[in-house]
Amino acid sequence: MQEYETIKRARAMLQASRTEPAERTVATYKRRGELLMQTPKGQHASRLDAVIAKAKRSKSASTWFGNRAALMFGIRRGIEAALSTQDKMQRELKSENVPENDIRWQEWRDIVAKVSSSMQWIERLQNEPGPPVGERKPRHSKRKDLRGLPDDWRERIVARMPKYRLAVLAQAVTGCRPEELVSGVQLEIRGGQLVATIDGVKVSEKSGQEWRRLSWPIDSASPLIRDLVREVEAGASLAQIRDAKAYSGAMRAAGARAWPRRKATVTPYCLRHAAASDFKASGMDSASISEALGHSSEVTKKYYGSWHQARGGSVAPQSVEAARKLKRDYGIKKSR
DNA sequence: AACAAACAACGTCACTTCTC
DNA sequence: GAGAAGTGACGTTGTTTGTT
Known part of the structure; x- marks a missing residue:
């Protein structure tokens, strides 16, 4: 089943980035992340392109890298939470022998699908290049x-x-x-x-x-x-x-x-x-x-x-x- | 030597509060 | 009450380490 494949990949990804940033950094990430995820109308952004464009507005490379780190941090946190919810659900459903076509299994699949799309965001962010070298804003001196x-x-x-x-x-x-x-x-x-x-x-x-x-x-x-x-x-x-x-x-x-x-x-x-x-x-x-x-x-x-x-x-x-x-x-x- | 990454610190805006 | 000092929120820079 592809769900289990997704879960395995997500776990491996989290395992690979195991260090917890300093408290202050986490606070900065949260602030930045929220800012970047907000659309003009105040809802949550759902299009990755828009979020990336926003994260890239500054021509300073380090601003972009900081923004990217903040986004990835937030997404990782989300994946972590979803994985543990999923885990609990799966245990319950299995112990109760709930049939595959039950609505509750569908809920579980939805959660895993979210993890999968978060993983896509992570991959995309990882591969996203910074501002091109010639166009970068020189550091303020x-x-x-x-x-x-x-x-x-x-x-x-x-x-x-x-x-x-x-x-x-x-x-x-x-x-x-x-x-x-x-x-x-x-x-x-x-x-x-x-x-x-x-x-x-x-x-x-x-x-x-x-x-x-x-x-x-x-x-x-x-x-x-x-x-x-x-x-x-x-x-x-x-x-x-x-x-x-x-x-x-x-x-x-x-x-x-x-x-x-x-x-x-x-x-x-x-x-x-x-x-x-x-x-x-x-x-x-x-x-x-x-x-x-x-x-x-x-x-x-x-x-x-x-x-x-x-x-x-x-x-x-x-x-x-x-x-x-x-x-x-x-x-x-x-x-x- | 240039680039990338990570994270702590600094700077600015648009105010409010204090002080003489 | 004018001008200096202070502040919360937001945005950017500085410092170190590691890689190419």
């Missing part, structure tokens, strides 16, 4: 967002965000991620050095830096570092924010106030990119730069730029320590 800002834009942003003064200074100097400011950047002065310790995010068993520590001489030429030193001398020991989104919103607003005619917004990641550029321009070796940014792989650093014209006041640290040894980018060395 934070580096480009920095164009046209004055040399002292970081200082000006600090001045315009009094409430977040310590956090902005700490982020400008360390280049940490906004999310890392939520757990807080520890600051101290030790042996003539300003020392910042960052509790890393984006850390998993295999990736990220659990913590990292950067230090600068307290008499650095950078006004940002000097300002931060002054804050620490006055008693500050933890640069912390409550909510990364509010912080980011405040910075965006401050940027809009400072440069009303600029289209590109100023965001916390601009500070991170600027710091990365300072690090690069200062001649730090690439392993230290990766560690300072909280990466565990040297490859990642390539995404950050070297656009920065060397100018005084670089925020580059004198030394960096990190929790994890760096994975080397072997790709670079061998070839030619």
Whole structure:
């Protein structure tokens, strides 16, 4: 009977993709999935073509892959549920010796037919190519967002965000991620050095830096570092924010106030990119730069730029320590 | 070196709420 | 009451790993 074939195939498919995504990812998948499955009139979409077209609206490849992952996740969940319903029904019907032509067996066949069509969706999605390479939208570049800002834009942003003064200074100097400011950047002065310790995010068993520590001489030429030193001398020991989104919103607003005619917004990641550029321009070796940014792989650093014209006041640290040894980018060395 | 996949994080919109 | 800060929902990007 073809029903049993379908069930077997569906089970094998589920078995092959057994890992459960993180809670947060599941939430994202659900949100995306619901969005994609909705038709303009608010009913559930039944045509796969329409759903795929919607999932592909963005020209960014990663958006498409994310959408696809969300759809497949939702479909898989549906198949899982249908399989277990089917299983229960089948047991009951068999134990009661219900005849084949009974309506209840028909109900069972309908459920299996649904599984079969879900499997077709999965197959189709799996084979669906992403947006063609030439047409893909290039990734939005934070580096480009920095164009046209004055040399002292970081200082000006600090001045315009009094409430977040310590956090902005700490982020400008360390280049940490906004999310890392939520757990807080520890600051101290030790042996003539300003020392910042960052509790890393984006850390998993295999990736990220659990913590990292950067230090600068307290008499650095950078006004940002000097300002931060002054804050620490006055008693500050933890640069912390409550909510990364509010912080980011405040910075965006401050940027809009400072440069009303600029289209590109100023965001916390601009500070991170600027710091990365300072690090690069200062001649730090690439392993230290990766560690300072909280990466565990040297490859990642390539995404950050070297656009920065060397100018005084670089925020580059004198030394960096990190929790994890760096994975080397072997790709670079061998070839030619 | 380009591409693909996975997933956590960031950014924006369109407001509401807080603060001076 | 104006302007800054905050927020929920939605949409996009960043980071790492692996493959071709």
